Amino acid sequence: MPNSDADILAWACAEAMWAEDHASRGLGMELLDVAPGQARLAMTIRHEMVNGHGIAHGGLIFTLADSAFAFACNTYDVVTVAQSNSITYLAPGKLGDRLIAEAREIARPGRSGLYDVTVSREADGTHIAEFRGQSRSTGKPLRSASGQS
Helix, strand or coil: CCCCHHHHHHHHHHHHHHHHCHHHHHCCCEEEEEECCEEEEEEECCHHHECCCCCECHHHHHHHHHHHHHHHHCCCCEEEEEEEEEEEECCCCCCCCEEEEEEEEEECCCCEEEEEEEEEECCCCCEEEEEEEEEEEEEEEHHHHCCCC
């Protein structure tokens, strides 16, 4: 729960983004926690998310990590977008797995940012993937851009 002005702002930004994030919500993601420069999201691997090898589709694991990245870098009330990102898959996700993506800010010099996201299986903590994202702030306020203040 938010306990400082920065935490309250981070949650307000997350709520504004969540209201318009049809992709993350449509995939059944859950926003678990947000703090300045950090975010935790969860997603359970459903039948339609499994590929021809019987494991979670890598693109969907990437999407979960990318969503956590987006929420983490938009906690300062400035519209911030991805500039580049990459992912390394470490273990397969499986049907029924609840995956947790934890994003954390590494650096935020000027308008650029660097974030790492770890995707893990909730049941046993197995690391599924490591994602690194670079962000770029637009300078525009987030909440007024989404119609909230």
